[in-house]
Amino acid sequence: MFAFLATIATLGGIAAIESSLHGTLNLGADFLLMVVFACIAAPHTLNLGHNARISTVQPFMLAAIVLFGVREAMLLAAISLTYFWIVGRPRLPFYKAVFNVCNFVLAGWLGGHAFTAAGGRLGDVTSPGSLVGLLMSVLAFFVVNTGLVSIAVGLEQGIPPFRVWYEKYSWTINAQLAGGSLVILLGMLRQTFGAQVLFLTIPFCIMTYHFYKAYFPRASQKAHKT
Known part of the structure; x- marks a missing residue:
């Protein structure tokens, strides 16, 4: 377990250093507003059992990747997850x-590179390349984020990681894809209305949280039956 955690921490640090060497951060008012919203959303997690939890930060990560860049997404992850650790109870x-x-930093780093590698352009949510890039980013973020958590929970609880992933996280791909749709909406409206459209993330995260809360028991029962 310690070796796995040390590896993830090291990889997260390497990803952060690599990103910091390419360009400068965009710390505009709209990005800072998104960071504030991400901090508000971060403590709202759902306990899935076996020390597995799920967060509502993912839509903010995707939006930061597409609208601001991978460095900004990683910074948002670091700030919001640190805030969650500080205010969360029990800590x-x-x-x-x-x-x-480090998990979210790595997921953001790989998701951001998947976006650009697939032809995505920063701030663009309408061209075919950017739409494909957004889909690749969603999938990369989902696989890395849920995969690493499943491995960590599996090692800690003595449960096969794939079982943890299948029972606890596989069904969340629906909400992840919905988060991608929200990013498209935000990107289109932001060009006309500016930073205030970011307020749309709040009701979406509330709905996502209640979707997780309502759907998880049924998804878990279905997973146990298969």
Whole structure:
């Protein structure tokens, strides 16, 4: 378990350093507003059992990747997850907080590179290349984020990681794709109405949280039957 956590922490640090060497951060008012909203959403997690939890930060990560860039997405992850560790009760052990931050940083890094590698252009949500890039980003973020958590929970609880992923996280792809749709809406409206459209993320995250809360028991029962 320690070796796995150390590996994720190291990879997260390498990803952060690599991104910091390419360009400068865009710390405009709209990005800072999104960081504030992400911090508000971060503590709203759902306990899935076996120390597995799911967060509502994902839409903010995707929006940051597409609208601002991978460096900004990684910064948003670091700030919001650190805030969650500070205000969350009961407070997570420090090593779990570090893992959560590095997990989201890695997922954001790979999701951002998947977006650009597939032809995505920063701030563009209408061209075919950017739409394909957004889909690739959603899938990359989903696989990395849920995969690493499943491995960590599996190692800690002595459960096969694939079983953890299948029972706890596989069904969340629906909400992840919905988050991608929200990014398209935000990107289109932002060009006309500016930063205030980011307020749309709040009701979406509330609905996502209640979707998780309502759907998880049924998804878990279905997974146990298969």
